[in-house]
Amino acid sequence: FDSKVRRAIVKTAAEAYREAMREFARMGTLDVWYAHMDADELYERMAHKASKSERKEAEELLDKARSKNSARAIKKLTEVVDGELRIVNEPPLIVPLREIVRQYSGMDVPDPDMHERERITARLLSHYRKNLPDDRRRLIEQYRGVDIARKVVGVGSVGLQAWIVVMEGAAEKDHLVLQIKEARDSVLAPFVGKNAGDTPGQRVVKGQKAMQIASDVLLGWTELPGKDGTPRSYYVRQLWDGKGSADLDEIDEDALEALAGACGWTLAHAHARTGDRFAIAGYLGKGDGFDRALVRFAQSYADQNERDYQAFLESLC
Structure with a gap:
């Protein structure tokens, strides 16, 4: 213009x-x-x-x-392999954990079985569940994680960890896709200080809930150990929850x-x-x-x- x-x-x-x-x-x-x-x-x-x-x-x-919800995410981002739901491997944008293990080991290691992937995913989400309100915790506990992958996201998150987790409920085609995004201290923190005890993930979640009239019902936070053992802070939400944007082109x-x-x-x-x-x-x-x-x-x-x-x-x- x-x-x-x-x-x-x-x-x-x-x-x-x-x-x-x-x-x-x-x-x-x-x-x-x-x-x-x-x-x-x-x-x-x-x-x-x-x-x-x-x-x-x-x-x-x-x-x-x-219509941009978990059902649509499942259709776009997963496939069925030997009767099991798997996240597709589309490097460099989406790389399942099984592929990351192979890359770092330098060997064509066997794909972890479904129970092993469930165990890893459950460990990642255990702290997140504890931080949810009781009613939301009961909701998320009805799902079990079946696969996890690293997913490249927007420019504002370059250099930060971001993962997606595919979960299954008790009913057929009852799926949920969560996104786990790393959070860092605000750039304003050196000037206005930080809330005592709050992790960066907590800060993001509290800020979104305060500003938004209707936040994601599954919005929460967690911490995971990094490669060096130092905890990394994350916030968790549904990958797609009625998401849309205008075509600015x-x-x-x-x-x-x-x-x-x-x-x-x-x-x-x-x-x-x-x-x-x-x-x-x-x-x-x-x-x-x-x-x-x-x-x-x-x-x-x-x-x-x-x-x-x-x-x-x-x-x-």
Whole structure:
């Protein structure tokens, strides 16, 4: 998009944040806590100025998100081998534990039998189960782990461990896929301190539950020993739980502006639930100074990204 459209989109996000925070400052605490924007409301915002074909695409996006669950993950990420459910080996993105053992041993070692894989997976998840509330613990204890694999995830997790665990329930086709992601100390910790006793995984889980109106019911944390014996902290969640996102390569300016506004509202709600909504609203004020400042910052940040990328390309020559 040209610079005028980009500025309008950023301004919409900042304005939505500022106005939502002012509204939250006028609301009671419980009202703020329960406020939410559901998927249908988001669709209405994005479809307001959309064409018929664009509205159809938005509907398909919502349908796809609603169906993106463990059943779909099983269909995409596993296969049946000798009557047993196995995670597919698709290096470097997905590498089952059995393949990692072979790589590190340098030998074509036999694949651990199903009971051995269950034992390893059970050990990995035992601490996670203990940290769940009683009702969630009863839920997860009805499943048993049958396979585990390392899975490459997003850019923000480069260098951190990430695993997926396939679990089976008592009924046929009753499956669950969990993701175990390593957590590190926040980059803000040196400046604001850490909560005493909290592991990085606990911090992530507590933060998500505080900010989100509806977190994953199986969200939890655990610790596992690393190669050197030092504990590594992780948080655990369902791999897919109604997950969806807009296609930013295809989205038009009207839909992106609506999405930006929804993101601004959502961020304001998270901050209103966890911070001092009165102080934030007072700092932002009634005028659009904050909105214009964010527009300038976004432009300079985008320019900096382009300069950094160019420097990276030159360093490869």
